[in-house]
Amino acid sequence: MWPIERGFSRRAVLARSAVATLVAAAPALSGPAKSAYTADQRRLRLDRVIDRAIAERRIVGSVVLVMQDGEVVYRRAAGHADREANRPMREDAMFRLASLSKPIVSAAAMALVERGRLDPQDPVTKWLPDFRPQTSDGRVPAITIHHLLTHTAGLSYGFLQPPDGSYQRAGVSDGLDRSGIDLDEEVRRIAAASLVYEPGTRWGYSLATDVLGAVIARAAGEPLPDALRRLVTAPLAMADTGFLVDDGARLAVPYLNGKPEPARMQDPQLVPFRGAGIIRMSPSRVFDRASFASGGAGLVSTASDYARFAEALRLGGGPVLKTSTVQQITTNQIVDLSPTGLPAWGFGYGAIVLKDSVLAKSPQAAGTWTFNCAYGQSFFVDPQQKLAVIAFTNTALEGGFGAFPVEIRDAVYGRGE
Structure with missing residues (x-):
């Protein structure tokens, strides 16, 4: 993504569009989080967000996992892993991670x-x-x-x-x-x-x-x-995380935004990325040993495996990294993303980092680190609130860059309706 520079207006437009979708797809509500928000209310809000997104046919299926202070406080598989085959989504479903590969x-x-x-x-x-x-x-x-x-x-x-x-x-x-x-x-x-x-x-x-x-x-x-x-993956017992899949029985079928409902991805599939260009995506790449292992986009994983990774870093990195190293990954290492129109956000050694909650109008605390991806996945870790939230879907681009990840975030914090 190009930053804004004089004489390159098209690049500036692409940069603003593409980078903005990495951190938020809709505006957050301002003001403090609800202090009386209970665990039961959170579960009900999350259920409503997921049920509504499926009923409105914005996503086909999802696995959402929320951890608070090391405990799983919400876990749910909903919708379909394969709509045409009427195969329901499972909690151990495998997803193509695209850019969520980068932090790992x-x-x-x-x-x-x-x-x-x-x-x-x-x-x-x-x-x-x-x-x-x-x-x-x-x-x-x-x-x-x-x-x-x-x-x-x-x-x-x-x-x-x-x-x-x-x-x-x-x-x-x-x-x-x-x-x-x-x-x-x-x-x-x-x-x-x-x-x-x-x-x-x-x-x-x-x-x-x-x-x-x-x-x-x-x-x-x-x-x-x-x-x-x-x-990384063996020390953290991430047994379902890798670049290739031998058995596709647990692999979620990917879908693409469409009306009246998301369309099953073709192979290859040309995916318009919110005005920033066309991504060529081949879902069968996860079976292709002839194509290189892409560090930026090639991994496959489950919500549970990704939660292991996120929690390990939140807790200090063991047994993979030292706490000081985790701080380098999850602390802003650049000035900020102002050239792309996002001054509240920075970038660490592999993750997008929230610098200013007020400026971002986000309920997340400063220091939250996050990523979204083109196949329909997102996650964030809020160290101050001891939260790790994994929201995986099989629907591009809604699941990663549409309203869905923002609605999940706001439901976690008790924002909005």
Whole structure:
């Protein structure tokens, strides 16, 4: 996502649209949360939000899990995992994570930092010697691991570029299609495309986490899926989280916003992303061993597995990370997202971070970290309220960037009706 810059009005519009959808799809209500809000009221509100979204045919199915101070206070599967087959949603349903992959892969990178294998200030060329993308005037600026972790590396996404952009010309994959190329080739293509800004000067949502995945593989001395398993998912007993699915029996069928109801995704499916471009999505990618493991968009998981990850970081990171490392992931590492029209929000080492609740008009406390994704998933962790909220759906884009995640959030805090 491009920040606003003089002479690039289309990029500015795309940036505002795409980044805004990452943190909120509808305005929050202002004012303090209801102090007398009870657990029973919360459950009823959450049930109403989910039931209404399904009845209004905005989503097909969902799994919502809320943890408060380490206890599961709400868990529900609703709707259909496969509407046409009349297969109900299950609590252990598996979902394509798209961008919710980024926090997990970033945590793996930080685990290597703890082990002395990586340093955020390392140049990417220490691990990927041929990764030398150029600016428009032909210079090759230094890109660091810090730039990759914070999405300040000067990279982009193909769907955020015009149809004749450098990513399209280089054949770069956004990590959601069946590319049929390995990770080394993907990184080579990204390096062949032009940088869209000087690294370190601004924030732009991008394929940085895919490049980070290649760095992790080199630094760990093993393929990215193996490194991620060893560093993060195995220690946290996230047995259902990985880049490939062998048995699709528990996999939720993905759907796309439509009238009068969401449409079953085709393969491939061209998905208009709220005015910011067209994403090419191939649901069958999770079975395709020929396509690279996308650190920014390729994981599959369950709501329970993701809750394990979110809670582990909320509680300090053990057994994966130290508390000081978790603070780097969940604390703003840039100025803010003002260039994209979101001054209340920042970005840590792999997560969007709330800086100012009042400015954001959000019931979440400052320090809340979050992410949404194109396949219809969202989560947030509010450390002050000791909350972890996982809201997975199988409906793009409503489940990730529509009213649904905002309604779930407000129901958790007792806001609105």
